[in-house]
Amino acid sequence: MDLSSGKLRWLRVATLVAGVAVLVSACGTSSTGTGENIKNGGTLIWALDADAQSLNPFVAGDVPSVRAYGFLFPNIYQADKNLNIQPDLADGMPSISSDKKVWTVKLRKDAKWSDGSPITADDVVMTVNMQNNPNLDTDAAFDWGELDKVEAVDKNTVKFTLKDVFAPFLANNLLTFVAPASVYGKIDPAKQRTDPVSLNPTVTGGPYKFDKRVAGSEIDYVANTNYYLGRPHYDKAIAKVITDATAATNALINGDVAWHPALGEGGSGAVTKAKAASGVQVHDYADLGYIDMRLNTRKGHLFDNVLTRQAMATALDKPSIVDAATEGRGQVLWGDIVPASWAYDASAVVTYKQDVAKAKSLMTQAGWTVGADGVATRPNPNGGAAQKFVGKIRVRAGKPQRIKAAQIISDQLKAIGIQLTPDPTDFKVFYKPIQQGDFDVAIAGFGLTVDPDDYTTFSSSQLQPEHKSGNNWTGYSNPQLDSLIDQERATIKGSDAETKAARKAIFNQMEKIISGDIVTYMLWADKSAMGWSSNVGGVSAGGGDNVIYVDDARNTEVEALWYSKNGK
């Protein structure tokens, strides 16, 4: 999954950290109650899909690095398997002032860094200020734009003052890691990347401590026996760098690694093979990201008319396209809220059934006439020669699912005179023309956060290139949608459940507009998978497949009490 914007990336990073930390933690308090004989000892060897670029959480932005440092650093809050936010380093949920702009977080008093010093409010303040420092040299993109200031009230209390009422603050910002001020606070933000500590962390506070790193080959960890959520059961953990997806899958099947977090990225073949293997447990889970086809709706572009967009949607058989492209590993989407989210409501969206005759008549209504060559034309809205419905579907090279979808879509749209050719492009150059508004159609993937807020994609204040930043590349602007987005972001009620209920009602209205107007043609939400050796105990998917499970974008509850059944 590529990460569209800095903001989304950091959010994803934050949740990942929370995920792994919880995952590997061994909280003795939440025994599964199944009578399992949990023992300590052994080494957890797991597959890391690329060498970590950095083990400095302020610097690392890529998923393998974040997976690797996730063993080492604690988080303020974490998300459980139902995407509910739970305290981690925090002692209870945050309290919110009556004007809803001041958030106060209490920290646990028993949490300690690996050097024995306590984890305090000063560490949190340093972490936030460092992330928010404009001079920070980083691959992650931290977004504290809504923050006015952060202060330590006392040793265990942190106060965040916001500029506005901002409901996603908990899910978007407070799921962050915390790093020791005694180490990272002393490093110049511009030199974080090159500081020796970036590849050789000295003081950590997560479930594991850093032992050593062999560049390009492995990262070794030892258990942090003083971890505040309880000693991890494994004595050691080793992240083995296996960059080839086939090799990593085979390593899991052969028992060379006990955990393969990126199994789903090997495609349906890898997942099927791992599921069929003995000695392996595989769990599917719904990913928070989505794949969509973004249409340039700016005046004069091919999809500037809502009728044209509806004609396109009516010409396509989305369920079969998604099924063929993902080989059964995608869930059909019509709106931007994915089934994994608490805000998902299948009844809130407008869906389109394939009906070529109806699609043709919509094309005619939109002013397109199909010529003898089978290609639709219309009088050019910018004047001059007639405009032909000929364009390109920009899609990332090396993403077979998306390229397959592009090919089927291209084929089906020919029936109504739309000629769109797939155009696979390397990631390095993929986004630039899109960000400049110079594209017809683009299929891309977006990592979401635990919060369903999709402000940067749909608010007209986030139009790019019209404004400096944002992901609203389609050029879509709708005051009604804008005001709903603002309402949703500013809705905070007495309890988390009430807030969610109130926001969900607004999200439902938004979904109707987004899916009805086809602001972007949503395709699917990814189903991902992780694999464990069956020797790993404490892996609980909470009810079999299709359960939201641990990945780089979220995590399970503390019930992920992994241990080695044979003690090795």
Add this chain to the structure above:
Amino acid sequence: MAQVPPLPFGPAAGGLPGVPDQLSVETTVDQERAIAQPGVKSDELAGAPELGFWRLAVIRFFHHRVATGALLILGVIVLAAVVVPVITGGLYSIQDYRHPYKAPFQNWQHILGTDDLGRDELARLLRGARVSLMVGILAVVGYLLIGGGLGALAGYYGGWLDNALMRFTDIIISMPFLLVVIAVTAATGGVRLSTVIIVIAATGWFEIGRLMRAQFLVLREQEFVQAARALGASNTRIILRHILPNALAPIIVSATLGVSGIILLEAALGFLGYSIPPPEPSWGNMLSDFEQYLLSDHTYLVIFPATALVITALAINLVGDGIRDALDPRQR
């Protein structure tokens, strides 16, 4: 060389007023050739059949059984790639994505099965062969034009021109090919086959360039060249008519081997997504999903294009070896 024509100049040539000046130089060269082979007396040659260098080479080539077999295979592949797609037309892009992965050798309709979108694998293989061969041949033509031209100039004129051209070659050699492909793709707004061919040609000609230069360096000092120069032939004429034909043998070998190298390179680019965009197949982009297929039951989707690639590259290499042996009898 049964008959040595009269020298076209001086009183002895007076009987042939209509013979143009150009012909004169050519005949001189024939004489030079006779002189250049001092061990062979003209009366010995007189009884031998009249076989030129190239005809001898052809004969020698066909005596080489492996090379002949490889040429035959290559011929079949080229013929199939040229003819069959004309007959089958758009078959390669007809989808049946709801029923993909028909296994090979099960029915006559899809002998090699169908791919992930239910398209006929055989039709795609042959259509892909076109792309691979076209890229290979066109890029080698590019090598010959750029590398051959610059190498000839550098070798023939020497001096500062040689120096400048060789330093330029050094720069080209040190260019990171993939980065150039990415940069050019970005600058031209997308993947196009023409871009791929031009970039391969523009960055890969140096080998032929150096070979050509080496040939010219040696040949320009030969007596027949000095003779031609003494007779007043222009530089262009000496390069094109006197040195070039004598320099061709190793260039042809290198170019032939170059074709297989480029076909493999195109496959690598296709694998990375830098070749012809879909739905147009090339062997490279047919292999690009191979990881997924290796772990599934659809391994034939890897085996067919990979086999086609290997057989073609091997056949071209064997033909190239055969040509080398044929053109350079001393190597035997």
